[in-house]
Amino acid sequence: MTLAAMTWVISIVLCAVFIIVSIKMREKAGNSFFHFAIAGGTLPFFLVLFTDIATIMGVGNFVGHAAKGYEIGYANIPFVVGEQGAKILFALLFAGFAGRFTYITIAELMNDLLVRDRVSRAIIGILTASIMIAWIGGQGKGLGDLFAVFTGANPVPIIIFFSAVFILYTCIGGIYSVVWTELIQGGMIIAIALFFYYQVFAKVDFSLATLQARLEDVGAGHLAQMNLSLVEVLTLFVTGCFGILAAQVYWQRCFAAKDGRTASRAMFYSGIVAIVFTVLTTLVGLVAKVQNPGLEASQAMPWMIMNQMSAFSTLLLFTLVFVAAISSAASLLHSASVIIVNDLIRPFVPHKADRELVSYARLLVILVGIFSVTAALWADSIIGLFSLAYTMAGGGVIPVLLVGLLWKRQRSQAFAMGMQNSRLSPWGARIGLISGSVCSLTLGILWGVLVSAAVAILLSLFLPGSRTDAAETRQG
Structure with a gap:
């Protein structure tokens, strides 16, 4: 059997397994929107840990960051440390807090x-x-690029089929x-990635000094330099x-975890896995540069797999990237559909029956999936998709969240569900969110956060919330 044929067989078998698992879970998920979205807040540590790892280590981390390593080298590491180190920061500062609640x-x-x-x-x-949505598109694009190399097929129908x-x-x-x-x-x-990294770094004697010397030999020594200003690194x-x-x-x-400690521990350990693996993947791009300096950056990881293994x-490594792509895409697709139902529909039509909300969520899985496939076909690069969405959302949402959490009405009173305890007003939140997002996209995220x-x-301060705002009951 040819490599292309075996690739298709593995993919189809895995897809069948995943669909069978989902069929077994259909009734449980359909009990209520609360269960469809966060499993009723009952998930144990081992499920939260592995779903975190599988979600984090998507195709962007295995293909996209290798491409950036091939293209810009060490200069990609600050972004990796910020992106992946944020999981550890999240675990230490937010996961335990979030795990106390059963929000969606x-x-x-x-x-x-x-x-x-x-x-x-x-x-x-x-x-x-x-x-x-950007992440879902990135998984599809990366998987299509990989399949094109492995099978010689047009990536467009591949993206559509596996989506x-x-x-x-x-x-x-x-x-x-x-x-x-x-x-x-x-x-x-975890198992296949460790095997892959061992094989790749054996080619440069497990030595950064050897890697740098060989980059010099192919005229790419600048990739082993951190030629960034402090502002660029911080950005x-x-x-x-x-x-x-x-x-x-x-x-x-975190909301789905059975308690705050479970959420915090799972995110902390998965964050460690993510930061180590993603830095190593960036270095894989540099090893590919040493082996073949004439590639397109997006082909760095596929070429290493096809020509150096x-x-x-x-086959093992294809399975790795395939599983990473499809697991992340499923998680992200589920989250996107849940957001739309919970935050764009539910507050404005609060009397909808629970079964209706589940139906809306399932319909939105389909609609968001189709939209994301279109984004995958349009986008120039995987990391480009991520970075644009990170900039817009991170520059708007997180500053407002931090202001709201730190600026309490009653400093001695802990946050509790159903009880507002922040001086943040509706107009402060609205304009803060929009201005931060716009400024982050136009002036850079540092300015966006400050603004x-x-x-x-x-x-x-100037437009504080009214008593009616403060007393408004929680929607949903």
Whole structure:
């Protein structure tokens, strides 16, 4: 059997397994929107840990960051440290806090605890959904690029076919099918990735000095230099960090965990895995540069797999990237559809029956999936998709969140569900969110963060919320 044929066989078998798992979870997920979205807040540590790992280590981390390593070398590391280190920061500062509650989205949390404003909630929903949608597109694009190399096929129908698979099993089983399939996928990712890194770095004697010397030999020694200004490093770090802190998929895993300690531990350990693996993947791009300096950057990882590995290793590594892509895409697709139902529909039509909300969520899985496939076909690069969404959402949502959490009405009173305890006002939140996002896209995320926080504080001082705003009951 040829490599292309075996690639198709493995892919189809794995897809069948994932769909069977989702069918078994269909009834459980359909019990209520609360169960479809966060499993009723009951997930144990091992499920939260492996779903975090499988979600984090998507195709962007295995293909996109290798491409950036091939293209800009060490200069990609500040973004990696910000993006992946944010998971550890999230674990230490937010995961335990989020795990105390059974909200469904970060927008719902901010609405209930901080601002009590449906418009702000909808804006946060749009911004956080943009990250999820960009990531889904990135998984599809990376998987299509990889399949094109492995099988010689046109990537467009491949992107469409495998997008249909993860759309189907996410639609059927909700978060239950996502976390149980990711238990399998997360274990496979760890095992195969370690095997891959060992094989790649053996080519440069496991030595950064050897890698640098060989880069010099091919005229690419500048890639081993951190030729960035302090502002550039800080911008890359903040873009990755704040983008992750605004990512619904991680907040949702915390809300789904059975308690705060479970959420914090799982995110902390998965964050360590993510930062180590993603830095190593950037270095894989540099090893590819040494081996073949004439590639297109997007082909760095596929070329390494196809041309520097044995046939058995190639199949294993294809399985790694395939599983990483499909697991992340399913998680992100689920989160995006949940955001739209919970923050853009539910607050404005609060009397909808629970079964109707589940139906809306399943329909939106399909619609968002189709939209994301279109984005994947349009985008020039995987990381470009991520960075744009990170910048917009991170620069708007996180400053407003921090202002709201730190600027309490009653300093001695802990945050509790159903009780607002923040001086943040509706207009402060609305304009802070929008101005931060716009400034981040036009002037850079550092300016966006400053503008967002300043506007939120100033407008909250001059346009404080009314008693009606403060007393508004939590929607949903």
